[in-house]
Amino acid sequence: MSAKKETLGKTIGVVVAVCLACSIVVSSAAVGLRSLQDTNAALDKKSNILTAAGLIELATNKSEIDDVYNTRVEEKFVDLSTGQYVDKPYDTYDMYKAAKNPDYAVSVEGSNVGFLRRSSVASVYHVKNEQGDVNRIILPVHGSGLWDIMYGFLALDNDGETIRELIYYQHKETPGLGGEIQNPDWQKKWDGKQLYKNGEVAISVDKSVKPGDQYAVDALSGATLTSNGVENTLQYWASENGYGNYLKRQSWKS
Numbered sequence: 001m002s003a004k005k006e007t008l009g010k011t012i013g014v015v016v017a018v019c020l021a022c023s024i025v026v027s028s029a030a031v032g033l034r035s036l037q038d039t040n041a042a043l044d045k046k047s048n049i050l051t052a053a054g055l056i057e058l059a060t061n062k063s064e065i066d067d068v069y070n071t072r073v074e075e076k077f078v079d080l081s082t083g084q085y086v087d088k089p090y091d092t093y094d095m096y097k098a099a100k101n102p103d104y105a106v107s108v109e110g111s112n113v114g115f116l117r118r119s120s121v122a123s124v125y126h127v128k129n130e131q132g133d134v135n136r137i138i139l140p141v142h143g144s145g146l147w148d149i150m151y152g153f154l155a156l157d158n159d160g161e162t163i164r165e166l167i168y169y170q171h172k173e174t175p176g177l178g179g180e181i182q183n184p185d186w187q188k189k190w191d192g193k194q195l196y197k198n199g200e201v202a203i204s205v206d207k208s209v210k211p212g213d214q215y216a217v218d219a220l221s222g223a224t225l226t227s228n229g230v231e232n233t234l235q236y237w238a239s240e241n242g243y244g245n246y247l248k249r250q251s252w253k254s
Helices: 002-053 062-072 178-182 184-188 224-238 244-249
Strands: 073-079 105-107 117-119 121-128 134-144 149-157 163-170 204-206 216-218
Touching: 002 062, 002 073, 002 121, 002 134, 002 149, 002 163, 062 073, 117 121, 134 224, 149 224, 163 184, 178 184, 178 224, 204 224
Parallel strands: 204 216
Antiparallel strands: 073 121, 105 117, 121 134, 134 149, 149 163
């Protein structure tokens, strides 16, 4: 009987030791890879911003992405309630993480964008030409699709109204349906569309768009809720609830 107990005890001890060793290895790997993961995430963000900026063709490798971004793109911070530039709230500030902190966020009410809070201060990106003048503004946008929140970048000419790119980089939409928001052919349809008409938000996503309509883009076939989500997202962020006050000020021209 004692021999059996001793054997069982040894077995349990070995299992515990193996589990402990494995947990240490996994934890160490996670910690060790965190820096690399953060670096790759930052590089991916810069790549998407350069795509929205129309500059991605100038960067063919990782080092060039950093070089082009650092030379041609400047991140600024905007108080959305006033539309004025402010200092970066803190060193590691991220507008999406800040939305979860009541000290840096405001409630979103009466909107169908799919989130209940947004950050008080948002990042915007100035894209500069070779002469150093701002020729494009990139705005981070997000809102609900069919399954979850969709994250993207909206690029405007320096008139603050003409759309050049709408790039979605993170979503959970259905491949072949809502997932077509990443289809280059659909993305091209945004080029030249107008965000405002007579000072009011006018952009829409419709099932049947007449040729020459400057304020609408064709909805995605079989993806009504995703298409509605894109429209709701842009209408929210272009309004005074989002970047509206900032775009009216056009501070990048001064």
